Amino acid sequence: MSSRRLVFVTGNQGKLNEVRAILAAGTPPIEIESRNLDIPELQGTPQEVAREKCRRAAELIGSPCITEDTALCFEAFNGLPGPYIKHFLQELGQEGLNRLLVGFDTKEAWALCTCAYSAGPGTEPLLFEGRTDGKIVPPRGSKNFGWNPVFEAEDTGKTYAEMDMEEKNKISHRFRALEKLKAHLLSLTM
Numbered sequence: 001m002s003s004r005r006l007v008f009v010t011g012n013q014g015k016l017n018e019v020r021a022i023l024a025a026g027t028p029p030i031e032i033e034s035r036n037l038d039i040p041e042l043q044g045t046p047q048e049v050a051r052e053k054c055r056r057a058a059e060l061i062g063s064p065c066i067t068e069d070t071a072l073c074f075e076a077f078n079g080l081p082g083p084y085i086k087h088f089l090q091e092l093g094q095e096g097l098n099r100l101l102v103g104f105d106t107k108e109a110w111a112l113c114t115c116a117y118s119a120g121p122g123t124e125p126l127l128f129e130g131r132t133d134g135k136i137v138p139p140r141g142s143k144n145f146g147w148n149p150v151f152e153a154e155d156t157g158k159t160y161a162e163m164d165m166e167e168k169n170k171i172s173h174r175f176r177a178l179e180k181l182k183a184h185l186l187s188l189t190m
């Protein structure tokens with residue numbers, strides 16, 4: 001890693017706040033410079049969506065960058081809505097996500113962060129995945145970020161929205177993906 005700075009291309013302030021906090025808290029700290037671009041997203045698996053988003057982002061800004069794609073996957077739906085959760089949430093809301101699962105025995109779900117790193121335009125992005133298991137519940141906690149209030153993380157008894165950012169950042173899908181990214185970046189400097 002040539003410097004301890006990374007460009008994160010995202011249109012999502014909630015993600016930016018968390019990625020910044022997680023990478024600033026690590027050793028060595030990594031500083032995030034953000035580019036607010038909403039990259040059009042291809043359809044496909046979480047990996048395909050993430051890889052293509054990062055490829056396009058690097059081409060648009062003309063330099064190395066990271067992007068991340070977040071999927072919320074329902075066990076009852078074999079992993080869907082997955083990378084399409086943004087549209088499901090926009091159209092149905094948090095209560096609607098609960099209603100989708102009425103009639104299904106399992107409310108189990110997992111949050112999946114696929115962080116992608118591009119070394120620059122024309123290079124193949126590398127993917128780093130982090131997963132946190134849990135279940136979909138009626139909304140609890142503060143309503144300031146996405147589907148946080150309806151995702152109860154396994155073994156915590158709390159929704160993401162009932163945790164402060166520090167607590168969430170210790171167990172979140174995003175933290176787990178960024179740990180792998182960090183290990184990769186550090187290995188490049190050795």
Ligand SMILES: O=c1[nH]c(=O)c2ncn([C@@H]3O[C@H](COP(=O)(O)OP(=O)(O)OP(=O)(O)O)[C@@H](O)[C@H]3O)c2[nH]1
Nearest residue numbers: 010011012038039068069070085086145146147148
């Ligand atoms: O409660 C939440 N806790 C999280 O930890 C979290 N991370 C993402 N999201 C939401 O899930 C969808 C992902 O879509 P997404 O990955 O395409 O993001 P995006 O389009 O908003 O930004 P980006 O693609 O420009 O980076 C969007 O609705 C995000 O708001 C979260 N909600």
Ligand SMILES: [Mg+2]
Nearest residue numbers: 038039041086
């Ligand atoms: Mg997006």
